[in-house]
Amino acid sequence: MLSDEIIKDFPVIMHNDIAYLDSAATSQKPQSVIDVEKEYYETINSNPHRGAYSLSIEATKAYEEAREKVAKFINAENPFQIIFSKNATESLNLIAYSYGLTNVEQDDEIVLSIMEHHSNLVPWQFVAKSKNAKLNYMYINENFELSDEEIEKKITSKTKIVGITYVSNVTGTVNDVKKIIRIAHSKGAVVVLDASQAISHIKVDVQNLDADFVVFSGHKMYAPMGVGILYGKKNLLEKMNPFLMGGDMIEYVYEQDTTFAKLPSKFEAGTQNVGAVIGLSKAIDYIESIGYDKIQEIEHELIDYAMIELKKLDFIELYITPNLENHSGVISFNIKKIHPHDVASILDSNGVCVRSGNHCAQPLMRFLNIDSTCRISFAIYNTKSDIDRLVEALKKTYDKFKQYIK
Amino acid sequence: MDDLYNDLIMEHSMNSPYKKDLKCCNMCAMGHNPNCGDELKLEIKLSDDKKIIEDMAFSGHGCAISQASASIMIETLIGKTVEEAKEIIKTYIAMIKREITDENQLKMIEDAIAFKNISNMPARVKCALLAWHTLEDMLEESKK
Numbered sequence: 001m002l003s004d005e006i007i008k009d010f011p012v013i014m015h016n017d018i019a020y021l022d023s024a025a026t027s028q029k030p031q032s033v034i035d036v037e038k039e040y041y042e043t044i045n046s047n048p049h050r051g052a053y054s055l056s057i058e059a060t061k062a063y064e065e066a067r068e069k070v071a072k073f074i075n076a077e078n079p080f081q082i083i084f085s086k087n088a089t090e091s092l093n094l095i096a097y098s099y100g101l102t103n104v105e106q107d108d109e110i111v112l113s114i115m116e117h118h119s120n121l122v123p124w125q126f127v128a129k130s131k132n133a134k135l136n137y138m139y140i141n142e143n144f145e146l147s148d149e150e151i152e153k154k155i156t157s158k159t160k161i162v163g164i165t166y167v168s169n170v171t172g173t174v175n176d177v178k179k180i181i182r183i184a185h186s187k188g189a190v191v192v193l194d195a196s197q198a199i200s201h202i203k204v205d206v207q208n209l210d211a212d213f214v215v216f217s218g219h220k221m222y223a224p225m226g227v228g229i230l231y232g233k234k235n236l237l238e239k240m241n242p243f244l245m246g247g248d249m250i251e252y253v254y255e256q257d258t259t260f261a262k263l264p265s266k267f268e269a270g271t272q273n274v275g276a277v278i279g280l281s282k283a284i285d286y287i288e289s290i291g292y293d294k295i296q297e298i299e300h301e302l303i304d305y306a307m308i309e310l311k312k313l314d315f316i317e318l319y320i321t322p323n324l325e326n327h328s329g330v331i332s333f334n335i336k337k338i339h340p341h342d343v344a345s346i347l348d349s350n351g352v353c354v355r356s357g358n359h360c361a362q363p364l365m366r367f368l369n370i371d372s373t374c375r376i377s378f379a380i381y382n383t384k385s386d387i388d389r390l391v392e393a394l395k396k397t398y399d400k401f402k403q404y405i406k
Numbered sequence: 407m408d409d410l411y412n413d414l415i416m417e418h419s420m421n422s423p424y425k426k427d428l429k430c431c432n433m434c435a436m437g438h439n440p441n442c443g444d445e446l447k448l449e450i451k452l453s454d455d456k457k458i459i460e461d462m463a464f465s466g467h468g469c470a471i472s473q474a475s476a477s478i479m480i481e482t483l484i485g486k487t488v489e490e491a492k493e494i495i496k497t498y499i500a501m502i503k504r505e506i507t508d509e510n511q512l513k514m515i516e517d518a519i520a521f522k523n524i525s526n527m528p529a530r531v532k533c534a535l536l537a538w539h540t541l542e543d544m545l546e547e548s549k550k
C-alpha cells in the first residue's frame with residue numbers, strides 16, 4: 001500500500017511509537033527535506049547576494065531557484081512576487097504594516113472571518129485601532145460555514161481589506177475563497193488570504209483565485225521551520241513601503257536618505273534562512289511527486305473513517321460541518337464534561353499526540369461558547385491505525401472520568 | 407502518568423466541597439492561565455487579627471489539574487496561620503520544581519503531595535501552580 005511507502009519517508013513517524021495527529025501545528029519532514037538542508041550547510045553555505053565568489057553565487061542560485069519553484073507551485077505570475085519571511089505570521093504583519101497602515105483610513109472597514117487565527121486578526125486590530133477604522137466580522141452558521149448572505153452583508157463599499165483563512169485551523173471548514181475574493185473585488189476591497197492550513201492539502205492557484213495577497217508557512221507543508229511565504233500582486237507590492245529595513249533591501253544609502261531595492265529584495269531585509277528556503281523547495285518536490293489528487297484521496301479516506309469512528313462515541317461533541325466536501329485536514333471535538341487539556345494529557349500517555357486549547361482562535365471559541373477543544377489533524381503519513389489508537393485512548397479517557405461525573 | 411488522575415485528584419476536581427462562594431470574605435483574587443484557559447477565583451476569610459485562615463473557597467473553570475490543585479490547597483490550608491500557609495506554599499512550589507524531593511520535608515503539604523509527579527508533564531505544571539501562585543500573591547498583598 002502506498003501509505004506504508006510514505007511513512008518510510010518520515011523519520012519521526014518511523015522511529016516513534018506514536019500516533020502523530022497534530023500536523024496542523026507543524027508537519028513532520030520527509031528525509032529528502034532534512035537531507036537537503038543539511039547538504040546545503042555541508043556544501044554551498046555562504047551568504048547569498050553578498051559575496052563575489054563562486055560559493056556565494058551557488059547559494060544565491062539555489063535560493064533564487066527556490067523562489068522560482070514556489071512561484072510555479074502557486075502559479076504566481078513572476079518569481080519576484082514571492083517574498084520569503086520567517087513564517088505566515090511575519091508575512092501577515094508585513095501586509096498589515098506596509099499595506100494596511102497606508103491604505104486604510106478613518107471609518108473604512110476591515111472585514112475578517114470569525115475563524116481567523118490570531119495571526120490574521122491581531123495585526124488587523126492594530127491597523128483598525130491606529131487608523132480609527134472599523135473591524136467587522138463574518139460569523140459562521142450552525143454548519144461552521146460562512147453563508148453567502150453573511151459574506152454579502154459584511155463586505156461593503158466601505159471595506160478596504162478582507163482577511164480570510166482558506167481552511168479554518170479549528171473547524172477545518174474550507175471557505176469558498178474564490179467567491180469571497182470576487183465579492184470583495186466588486187466592492188473595491190483587497191483580500192488577504194491565509195493559506196496556512198490549505199497549502200499541504202489543496203492546490204492553491206493564485207491567478208485562478210485572483211488573490212491579492214496569499215501567505216503560508218513552510219513548516220506546515222513538510223518544509224523546515226523558519227521560512228514563510230508572501231505572495232502579492234505586482235502593483236500592490238510595488239506601491240508598498242518596506243516593512244523591515246537594513247541590509248540587502250536597499251539600493252543606495254546616504255547619510256540622510258535611502259533608495260530601496262526592487263522586488264523581492266525590498267521586503268527581504270537582512271540574512272534570510274537560506275537552508276530552510278532550500279528545504280522548502282525540496283518539500284514542494286515532495287508534494288508534487290505525490291500529487292494533490294493522491295494527497296486528497298489519502299486524507300479524505302482518513303477523515304471519513306475518523307468521522308465514522310468518532311460518531312460512534314456518544315460522549316463526543318464534534319465541531320465540524322456535515323458537508324465534508326467543504327472540509328479539510330482538522331477535526332475539533334470535546335469529551336462532554338472533561339477538559340480538553342486533561343484529554344490531551346491522557347491521550348499523550350497512550351502515545352496519541354493531539355492539540356488542545358483555543359488554537360490561537362479565541363474569538364472563535366468565544367463565539368462558539370466554548371473555552372477550548374481537542375483537535376486532531378492529518379497529513380499523508382497518517383493511517384487508519386492512528387485513528388483506531390485515538391479511539392481506544394478516548395474510550396479509556398472517558399472510562400476513567402465517567403465514574404466521577406455527577 | 408495516567409496515575410496522576412487518581413481517586414483523590416479526580417474527586418477534588420469533579421466534586422470539590424470548596425468550589426463555592428464564601429458569604430463573607432476579606433480577600434478575593436482571580437488567577438488565570440492563558441495556555442489552558444483555566445480561570446480561578448479564590449476567596450479567603452481571615453481571622454479578625456488577620457493571622458489565621460478561617461475559610462477559603464474557589465470558583466471558576468479549568469482542567470482537572472487546576473481544579474483539583476485549588477481544592478486540595480484549600481483543604482490543606484484552612485485553619486493554618488498565614489505564616490504556616492506561606493511556608494506550605496513555598497514547599498509545594500519547590501516540590502513542583504523538583505527543588506525538594508525529600509518525603510519528610512514534604513509532609514507539611516499533606517495531600518498536595520499528590521502532585522509530586524506533575525513535573526513529568528511539563529505542559530501541565532502551570533495548571534498545578536495556578537491556585538498556589540494566586541494565593542501566594544494574595545498573602546503578599548494582605549501585608550500591605
Ligand SMILES: Cc1ncc(COP(=O)(O)O)c(C=O)c1O
Pocket residue numbers: 024025087088089090117119120165167168169194196197217360
Ligand atoms: C490558519 C493559520 N494561520 C496562521 C498560522 C500561523 O503560522 P505560523 O505560526 O507558522 O506563523 C497558523 C498556525 O497555526 C494557522 O493555522
Ligand SMILES: [Zn+2]
Pocket residue numbers: 341439442444468469471472532533
Ligand atoms: Zn490547566
